[in-house]
Amino acid sequence: MSDPIAAVVDAVASTAPDVREGLVGRRTYEAGANPSGERQLEADVYADELLEARLLDIDAVTGYASEEREPVVRADGEGQYFVATDPLDGSSNLRSNNAMGTLFGVYDGTLPASGDDLLASGFVLYGPITTMVVARDGVVTESVIDGDGSRRVVTENLTLPDEPTVYGFGGRVPQWTDAFADYVSEVESELKLRYGGAMIADVNQVLTYGGIFGYPGLRERPEGKLRLLFEGHPIAHIVESAGGASSNGERSLLACTPEELHERTPLFVGHETYVDRLEAALSR
Numbered sequence: 001m002s003d004p005i006a007a008v009v010d011a012v013a014s015t016a017p018d019v020r021e022g023l024v025g026r027r028t029y030e031a032g033a034n035p036s037g038e039r040q041l042e043a044d045v046y047a048d049e050l051l052e053a054r055l056l057d058i059d060a061v062t063g064y065a066s067e068e069r070e071p072v073v074r075a076d077g078e079g080q081y082f083v084a085t086d087p088l089d090g091s092s093n094l095r096s097n098n099a100m101g102t103l104f105g106v107y108d109g110t111l112p113a114s115g116d117d118l119l120a121s122g123f124v125l126y127g128p129i130t131t132m133v134v135a136r137d138g139v140v141t142e143s144v145i146d147g148d149g150s151r152r153v154v155t156e157n158l159t160l161p162d163e164p165t166v167y168g169f170g171g172r173v174p175q176w177t178d179a180f181a182d183y184v185s186e187v188e189s190e191l192k193l194r195y196g197g198a199m200i201a202d203v204n205q206v207l208t209y210g211g212i213f214g215y216p217g218l219r220e221r222p223e224g225k226l227r228l229l230f231e232g233h234p235i236a237h238i239v240e241s242a243g244g245a246s247s248n249g250e251r252s253l254l255a256c257t258p259e260e261l262h263e264r265t266p267l268f269v270g271h272e273t274y275v276d277r278l279e280a281a282l283s284r
């Protein structure tokens with residue numbers, strides 16, 4: 001039997017050029033909102049529909065869940081894998097023509113699930129070039145995706161660099177809790193700010209230069225902004241597989257199971273020393 005996880009990765013990679021080309025002319029908002037109440041761009045819906053069709057076309061995939069739609073979509077066959085995606089993470093960057101990405105996780109079993117049920121995860125980054133990072137069996141691989149959807153591996157075993165350099169934290173500063181603000185004032189004297197407003201692009205800076213990215217729980221929104229299943233689990237799986245750590249402020253995001261598909265979570269990923277200090281600061 002062919003490798004079903006590889007089939008999912010291939011499907012996302014071969015869809016990436018279509019998503020990228022489809023961005024042009026899909027920069028306006030749809031009438032509706034996604035299940036989290038965020039306005040959807042035409043490009044969000046386009047990427048979601050492309051991925052739904054191509055991932056459910058894989059025999060081994062029985063369910064498709066996305067940040068852009070309410071329920072899990074089931075296939076007719078007898079596959080056992082579920083794929084959760086954020087089809088266009090950071091799509092509010094489309095208007096200003098900045099980076100964004102596609103994020104996915106492959107789960108062995110029904111959703112919602114624990115991050116420990118992830119078999120593989122990955123993202124496509126639509127930057128000046130299109131790259132793909134995939135984590136599987138504890139190994140992270142970075143490839144460049146060409147215009148025809150083919151991939152060239154550029155980093156065989158991607159790990160966080162030894163020295164942390166950059167940080168990026170989301171949320172308006174007056175909305176940060178005192179404990180988090182105190183932590184940030186330590187971090188900003190040690191690392192350099194890099195924040196672009198698309199999680200995948202910001203985390204890729206951490207994977208490349210080392211450091212920490214986070215979107216904390218806020219005063220008026222303690223649950224934070226990012227979704228555990230669609231953003232938290234896959235990005236935590238990638239960063240932990242690359243030798244880093246993840247946290248919801250208390251424990252690894254991979255140890256968390258959402259009660260609902262679209263549940264939000266505070267999210268932190270990066271060098272273990274910075275994640276450990278963050279957890280200590282928030283527990284004070």
Ligand code: F6P
Binds near residue numbers: 090
């Ligand atoms: O929807 C998620 C997202 O676009 C992330 O990719 C990003 O980290 C965050 O929202 C940006 O939020 P804000 O605009 O509040 O900085």
